[in-house]
Amino acid sequence: EAGVAQSPRYKIIEKRQSVAFWCNPISGHATLYWYQQILGQGPKLLIQFQNNGVVDDSQLPKDRFSAERLKGVDSTLKIQPAKLEDSAVYLCASSPRGGTSGLTGELFFGEGSRLTVL
């Protein structure tokens, strides 16, 4: 089974520029997550989708970050304009049901998109 696909793997931009990341979850997975992982820290949830609806975006800096999952499959995360503190790895994950409950609920992560803001 194909894993979670993310692109690009690496991106370097200058502050105030914009950037977009793309994620294609595992086929059939209803839930999609975007996490921000700053060097030396654990992943921080930015936004969680259930199909194409937003379940949680409480930690998404909405003045500069936006995300969509229009058809309930793949998703894009955009940052505009970028700040130096946005330098991080952006991880996309998916899970097969609504959340990660029970024995089999698991987050499957992509390889991440590493963003460097200069």
Place this chain on the structure above:
Amino acid sequence: KNQVEQSPQSLIILEGKNCTLQCNYTVSPFSNLRWYKQDTGRGPVSLTIMTFSENTKSNGRYTATLDADTKQSSLHITASQLSDSASYICVVTPPSRGYQKVTFGIGTKLQVIP
């Protein structure tokens, strides 16, 4: 205060030695507790999963234990290998019928040296 705290923050051990990583949590009860391994530059990969009623789970040289009374979980790595060098993240999922907010620890960075 983070609901999931891990220790130590970093650890260096010799190849072949055993080590134990700790996870203290305040999320209780929970649906499941997972340990993830994250290689440098890669996404996290699940190692073990335990439900609230389980107290041990093994995956090869990795053994996770859970003490619900003290709200602690440990990940024990036996006969470490160079490929075990990675960050190990403890993740707790609270019970809910609908939306569930997964809580991540910041991880323990393990370095295995020859």
